[in-house]
Amino acid sequence: MDPLNLNIEPAVQEAQKWLHRAIEIATENVDSGGGPFGAVVVRNGISIAEGVNLVTATQDPTAHAEVTAIRMACSQLETFDLSDCTIYASCEPCPMCLGAIYWARLQGIWFAASRFDAADAGFDDEFIYRELAADVDTRKIPVTPLKVTMALDPFIAWSKKHDKIRY
Numbered sequence: 001m002d003p004l005n006l007n008i009e010p011a012v013q014e015a016q017k018w019l020h021r022a023i024e025i026a027t028e029n030v031d032s033g034g035g036p037f038g039a040v041v042v043r044n045g046i047s048i049a050e051g052v053n054l055v056t057a058t059q060d061p062t063a064h065a066e067v068t069a070i071r072m073a074c075s076q077l078e079t080f081d082l083s084d085c086t087i088y089a090s091c092e093p094c095p096m097c098l099g100a101i102y103w104a105r106l107q108g109i110w111f112a113a114s115r116f117d118a119a120d121a122g123f124d125d126e127f128i129y130r131e132l133a134a135d136v137d138t139r140k141i142p143v144t145p146l147k148v149t150m151a152l153d154p155f156i157a158w159s160k161k162h163d164k165i166r167y
Helices: 010-031 065-077 095-104 115-120 126-133 153-160
Strands: 038-043 046-052 086-091 108-113
Touching (some): 010 086, 046 065, 065 095, 086 115, 095 126
């Protein structure tokens, strides 16, 4: 990073600041026995939440840094809609995290290391990208749709509900 921050756009300066923080907490997490991933959710230039990879610490395969940061941010702000927030991740979000980012409606994603860098370190999720692109009948884990009589009942109930909170 340019120590004088000369000729750097303010948005890039901001991103560098938060990416450095995401990388810092990811490295600290490794030192604590966790995975090498960190994420920071920021709103209006202020950190709302930070998350690190807690998969092995919590025995939760969904406890990726971005997901833990999103969960914390939603709790802090008491909303599921983070459309006025940006997430900064030490590494390119995996497909699950990318899905969570879209569901939370974050306005932007900045990341430092690529998914290929992660793969080189032993965190290869390329097979998931391939599986998502594959037809359900050719995926490695058998996917079996089965129509049952009541399959649409929850959607019918939802469509009739007048006080629903849309998301």
